[in-house]
Amino acid sequence: MELAADITPEDLKVFLQEAEEQLxxxxxxxxxxxxxxxxxxxxxxxxxxxxxxxxxxxxIGHSNMAAVGHASETLLDRLRNGDLSVNTEIVNALLHSLxxxxxxxxQLAGEVDEEPDIDAVVAELEAASGTxxxxxxxxxxxxxxxxxxxxxxxxxxxxxxxxxxxYRPIVTLIDSCEWRTxxxxxxxxxxxxxxxxxxxxxxxxxxxxxxxxxxxxxxxxSEAGQDVLEAALKAIEDVESVxxxxxxxxxxxxxxxxxxxxxxxxxxxxxEESHNKPQRGxxxxxxxxxxxxxxxxxxxxLVIDRTRIAQIGRILESRYKDDDLIxxxxxxxxHLTKVVSELQEDIMKARMLPVGTVFRRFTRMVRDLAxxxxxxxxxxxxxxxxxxxxxVIERIYDPLVHLLRNSIDHGIESVEERRxxxxxxxxxxxxxxxxxxGYIAISVKDDGRGIDTKKLKxxxxxKGLETLESISRMSESEAVNLIFTPALSTAAExxxxxxxxxxxxxxxxxxxxxxxxITVDTALGVGTELVLRLPLTLATVNxxxxxxxxxxxxxxxxxxxxxxxxxxxxxxxxxxxxxxxxIRDQVIPLIRLHDMWPNGSGAGRAADAEFGVIVNSGxxxxxxxxxxxxxxxxxxxxxxxxxVGDVKGISGASILGDGRVVxxxxxxxxxxxxxxxxxxxxQLQSEPQNASIDQTEADPEVFQAAx
Amino acid sequence: MAEDSTNTQAxxxxxxxxxxxxxYGVDIGTVREIIRMQDVTSVPHRPDYVSGVxxxxxxxTPVVDLRKRFDLPQAEITRDSRIVVVDIDGHxxxxxxxxVTEVLRISTTQIEPPSNVxxxxxxxxxxxxxxxxxxxxxLLDLERVLTxxxxxxxxxxxxxx
Numbered sequence: 073m074e075l076a077a078d079i080t081p082e083d084l085k086v087f088l089q090e091a092e093e094q095l096x097x098x099x100x101x102x103x104x105x106x107x108x109x110x111x112x113x114x115x116x117x118x119x120x121x122x123x124x125x126x127x128x129x130x131x132i133g134h135s136n137m138a139a140v141g142h143a144s145e146t147l148l149d150r151l152r153n154g155d156l157s158v159n160t161e162i163v164n165a166l167l168h169s170l171x172x173x174x175x176x177x178x179q180l181a182g183e184v185d186e187e188p189d190i191d192a193v194v195a196e197l198e199a200a201s202g203t204x205x206x207x208x209x210x211x212x213x214x215x216x217x218x219x220x221x222x223x224x225x226x227x228x229x230x231x232x233x234x235x236x237x238x239y240r241p242i243v244t245l246i247d248s249c250e251w252r253t254x255x256x257x258x259x260x261x262x263x264x265x266x267x268x269x270x271x272x273x274x275x276x277x278x279x280x281x282x283x284x285x286x287x288x289x290x291x292x293x294s295e296a297g298q299d300v301l302e303a304a305l306k307a308i309e310d311v312e313s314v315x316x317x318x319x320x321x322x323x324x325x326x327x328x329x330x331x332x333x334x335x336x337x338x339x340x341x342x343x344e345e346s347h348n349k350p351q352r353g354x355x356x357x358x359x360x361x362x363x364x365x366x367x368x369x370x371x372x373x374l375v376i377d378r379t380r381i382a383q384i385g386r387i388l389e390s391r392y393k394d395d396d397l398i399x400x401x402x403x404x405x406x407h408l409t410k411v412v413s414e415l416q417e418d419i420m421k422a423r424m425l426p427v428g429t430v431f432r433r434f435t436r437m438v439r440d441l442a443x444x445x446x447x448x449x450x451x452x453x454x455x456x457x458x459x460x461x462x463x464v465i466e467r468i469y470d471p472l473v474h475l476l477r478n479s480i481d482h483g484i485e486s487v488e489e490r491r492x493x494x495x496x497x498x499x500x501x502x503x504x505x506x507x508x509x510g511y512i513a514i515s516v517k518d519d520g521r522g523i524d525t526k527k528l529k530x531x532x533x534x535k536g537l538e539t540l541e542s543i544s545r546m547s548e549s550e551a552v553n554l555i556f557t558p559a560l561s562t563a564a565e566x567x568x569x570x571x572x573x574x575x576x577x578x579x580x581x582x583x584x585x586x587x588x589x590i591t592v593d594t595a596l597g598v599g600t601e602l603v604l605r606l607p608l609t610l611a612t613v614n615x616x617x618x619x620x621x622x623x624x625x626x627x628x629x630x631x632x633x634x635x636x637x638x639x640x641x642x643x644x645x646x647x648x649x650x651x652x653x654x655i656r657d658q659v660i661p662l663i664r665l666h667d668m669w670p671n672g673s674g675a676g677r678a679a680d681a682e683f684g685v686i687v688n689s690g691x692x693x694x695x696x697x698x699x700x701x702x703x704x705x706x707x708x709x710x711x712x713x714x715x716v717g718d719v720k721g722i723s724g725a726s727i728l729g730d731g732r733v734v735x736x737x738x739x740x741x742x743x744x745x746x747x748x749x750x751x752x753x754x755q756l757q758s759e760p761q762n763a764s765i766d767q768t769e770a771d772p773e774v775f776q777a778a779x
Numbered sequence: 780m781a782e783d784s785t786n787t788q789a790x791x792x793x794x795x796x797x798x799x800x801x802x803y804g805v806d807i808g809t810v811r812e813i814i815r816m817q818d819v820t821s822v823p824h825r826p827d828y829v830s831g832v833x834x835x836x837x838x839x840t841p842v843v844d845l846r847k848r849f850d851l852p853q854a855e856i857t858r859d860s861r862i863v864v865v866d867i868d869g870h871x872x873x874x875x876x877x878x879v880t881e882v883l884r885i886s887t888t889q890i891e892p893p894s895n896v897x898x899x900x901x902x903x904x905x906x907x908x909x910x911x912x913x914x915x916x917x918l919l920d921l922e923r924v925l926t927x928x929x930x931x932x933x934x935x936x937x938x939x940x
Contacts, residue, residue: 373837623820669823712822712832715841715872715925719824727834733820 079132084180087132089358091177094125096432098170103435106163115152122148125173130282133253136190137176138282143197144169150201165200167436168193224271224291228319231268231293239267240317241301243288249310252284258308259288266301267294291319361462368419371412372708376727378412381405383730420609423463427505427514428456430465434476438501441480448487448497449480454504460512461609467586468514468606471579475516475602476501478576483520483600493597495519511588512608517601523594525551532557552592553691556580584689584740585723586610587628612706615726617734618685618698620665624734626726627696629704631687631739638662638684638697653684653695660686663742664697668721689743696742709736791890793883793909795916796863796876799851803876804883804909804916809865813879816860830875835864842873848924849904867925874924883916885909890918 101118108114126141144166150156175188228238243259245252256279263269272290274283294301298316305314385405389398431453442449484499491497502517525548532538532554543551558577583590588606607613607630615626616635636655643662644652651662664681681697707726712719712735723738793804794813814835819842821831828847832839842862846853859878864871890907904924909916 376834376837710839712839713841713870715870716822716825716829716832719822721824722822725820725832725839727837727839731834732818733832733834733839735820735822 083132087128088177088181090128091125091173094121094128095170095174095177097121098125099167099436100432102163102166102170103439105158106160106439110151110158112152115148119145119148119152126281127277129173129176130253130280133282134176134180135282136188137173140169140172140176140190140193140197142281142283143194143201147197147201156200156202162200165193165196167440169197221271227270227293228291236293237295237297238270238291238293238319239298239301240289240291240319241305242315242317243305243311244313244315245286245288245310246312247286249286251310252286253279253282255308255310256284256288259305259311260290262304262308263290263292263294263301266296266304267292289317364422368423371416371419374412375416375708376731378405378409380731382409420461423461423609424459425462425465426457427460427465427512428453430469430472431456431503431505433469434472434503437473438476438480441477442484445480446486447480447484447499449484449499449501452500452502454502455506458505458507458512460505460606463610464512464586464606464608467582467610468588468604471582471604472503472514472516474576474579476503479516479518479520479600483518483522485521489521508605510608511605514604514606515601516603517599519599522596522598522600523552523555523592524596525554528552528554550691552594555592556590581740587613587630589630589689610709612708613726613736614704615707615736616685616704617702617728618665618683618696619700619702620669620681620698623669624728624732625665625698626707626734626736627685627687627739628736631689631743632685633688633693634686635701636684636686636695638682641684655686658693660693660695662695662697665737666697668742687739687743689740692743694743696737696739707734707736789887791885791887793885793916793918794863794879795881795883796861796879798845798849798877799854802880802914802916804918805863805865805921807882809867809921811864811866811871814862814864814873816856816862816875833862833873835871835873838871840864840871840873842875843925844875845924846875846877865921865925867921872925883909883911885911885916893917 098118098121101114101121105114105118122141122145126138126145129137129141147156147162147165151158151162156162172188172190172193175184178184179187231238241263245255249255256274260269260272260276260279263272270291270293272288274285274288278284296304302314302316305311382405385398385402389402392398435451435453438449438451479501484501485493485495487497490499500519502515504517505512505514507513529538529543529546529551533540533543537557538554546554555576558575580590583604583606586606587610588604590605591603592600593603594600613626614629616629616632618625618627638653642654644654644659646652651664653660653662662684666681681699683698683701684695685698685701686693686695705728707728709724710726712722712725721738721742722735723741724736726734726736728734792807794807794810795802795804797803817833819831819833822829825831828844830842830844830847832841834840845851854877856875857877861876861879862873863876863879864873889911890909893905893908904920905917906920907918909918
């Protein structure tokens with residue numbers, strides 16, 4: 073694959089961005105075409121996007137992309153002209169062409185190595201078009217011969233009547249010409265410089281699309297004379313010969329030009345429309361994601377410095393009350409605070425994207441998957457306009473793919489099964505987003521068979537993950553939450569779709585990694601709903617600050633349900649090590665953070681912990697023993713960096729207003745490693761085996777070893 | 780040996796610091812800045828030579844105790860103690876040293892390969908010895924100092940670079 077020689081990395085970047093937009097638009101539109109049927113408007117939009125894509129591929133000199141783009145354009149043109157009507161074969165061919173184009177794009181972006189094959193997809197497009205594409209054949213052998221349409225003919229006759237000379241030069245390039253497109257462009261511009269170009273083959277849009285053969289024909293009205301034209305054309309490199317055909321004897325049938333005409337008309341519309349489009353809803357500026365993140369980080373630093381300056385200002389104020397300079401310092405500092413706050417707010421807003429950008433990517437996946445499983449699924453999305461931080465969007469894509477696939481693969485029944493149980497054959501899969509108490513909730517809801525907790529329980533026992541006894545005591549909601557158990561798959565056999573190994577536990581881990589949570593609600597035979605609750609942004613986390621020994625830690629408030637004074641509650645020690653706290657009949661294991669993070673806790677003994685923070689993750693609960701509690705505050709999350717590496721139980725660090733560094737506790741992993749489902753006190757005595765399990769689970773040594 | 784003033788590569792600038800009475804040097808190009816000792820937030824479950832992290836103008840920056848790294852006897856932090864922040868593959872890492880003494884310009888001809896018999900700490904991390912009139916400066920291979928033989932972080936750092 074060769075690109076035009078003068079393509080800069082910036083050009084390529086712009087091309088890749090634009091290509092992605094056009095591909096996404098095409099993806100959506102073609103699915104709409106299948107779903108809603110053809111409308112003139114929709115076909116026009118699809119045609120335009122395909123044409124723009126083909127054009128920009130040609131601009132960077134990517135002939136393979138242009139060829140695929142051209143073949144699909146031909147098919148779209150036949151749809152638009154009403155020669156064909158939409159069917160699954162056509163939609164599949166179009167979707168496959170998009171896949172191929174996207175594969176080329178990924179290859180250009182360096183994401184994949186292999187060069188996609190275009191023959192199969194071009195053949196598929198041609199088969200769907202009904203006839204081999206003449207124009208496309210031209211891509212290899214050269215474009216169709218110049219045909220003179222009615223308008224051109226009229227122009228020729230008028231020129232002749234006015235006594236002007238009309239020429240029809242036929243320029244042949246040498247076979248080995250590597251720059252056909254460039255030469256064709258040079259030839260056409262040379263001709264235009266010397267007269268009035270009435271028609272040419274290849275047309276200018278064909279040249280733009282890199283569809284150029286070895287001969288270039290044109291009709292022009294010129295006063296320059298044949299000798300001059302011939303000399304000018306021969307001066308162009310790679311030109312083998314220049315002939316002049318007799319104009320009057322070559323008058324081709326007018327109708328042959330019909331396709332040319334329809335090809336030219338949308339061209340004008342394209343340039344106009346595609347330029348107007350991105351400006352919808354005000355002017356926008358494209359900005360590199362990396363540059364933007366840098367900007368956001370710098371503002372984060374500014375926020376910290378601002379706080380520091382304000383603090384120093386206050387100290388100075390109390391020290392040098394009478395100095396006039398202090399007044400202007402506090403005034404400046406106040407103004408700085410205000411400006412930085414606004415800046416921070418604006419940059420936060422600029423990071424927000426509607427979730428629709430990620431939702432749209434699923435439409436295609438759901439369609440293909442349902443089709444491959446012979447299921448009928450209506451995919452409905454709601455709340456696409458709900459805005460969420462770009463970084464959060466990136467992190468929820470994979471979990472959502474997993475949930476949707478799970479729904480279609482396991483949740484939604486086959487058409488026969490649905491019919492037998494009196495349900496509509498068409499299942500509904502609903503993906504919605506909405507605001508909920510400072511969080512964004514995203515729900516994946518199907519009307520499938522629901523989760524069979526009985527089967528789930530049997531499976532847990534069969535796999536030795538739970539005992540018959542413990543299972544029998546489980547409530548229904550506890551049982552449903554068993555789907556989050558690692559190494560569990562509810563499908564009788566692992567299918568290609570659900571894949572292997574990656575289960576709901578991974579989904580939950582991913583969501584918790586961004587301080588979100590996931591809950592499940594299911595009814596047998598009626599359906600299942602999974603709800604993700606996500607923070608609006610990953611940049612800041614509302615956290616409780618606690619002291620453990622001489623260190624400060626931040627506990628994200630999402631997980632915190634309650635704080636208690638340890639001395640107010642009964643403490644039971646089981647097996648000599650594990651401490652259990654009884655609060656309102658609930659038994660909760662206590663993890664003293666001094667034990668968890670011994671290094672740096674100073675002389676503080678484990679038993680010194682004064683407060684307990686009850687934290688929840690999933691259906692598990694533990695109490696974390698700490699020394700002191702302080703007011704919750706918004707903190708900016710920072711990574712500990714590659715050098716320090718992953719520390720089990722720590723998810724990152726933050727810098728407080730006074731410049732101190734605090735570590736942020738990874739509460740979800742603490743709870744999952746050491747926690748357990750809340751139990752009633754009366755179950756405790758009858759369950760010595762479980763208590764001993766807890767003993768090892770809560771053992772900090774074991775926890776550490778898992779790191 | 781004749782001075783070749785046109786060949787700038789024949790010269791090297793070093794930041795020289797003290798550690799347990801030995802002089803160590805690192806190329807000035809790798810040094811981002813030198814700051815006074817400050818509060819280091821320790822991170823649990825890391826090797827003991829990883830002192831922790833500091834707030835370097837809003838950036839969380841890891842800090843390594845070079846004495847511990849080289850298995851040298853521990854010393855009190857003094858007024859002279861400094862954190863030398865170096866850039867390793869685009870990552871800032873601080874190194875706690877006893878004192879930063881000078882910036883030296885030396886000719887590469889003054890550098891000799893490390894001998895096998897080395898008494899100083901961190902001998903595994905020495906790439907060369909600069910022989911000056913009255914003393915020796917041990918040149919550190921920072922990549923090795925800060926990445927080799929460490930816990931999981933090392934591989935990650937290199938992979939991330």
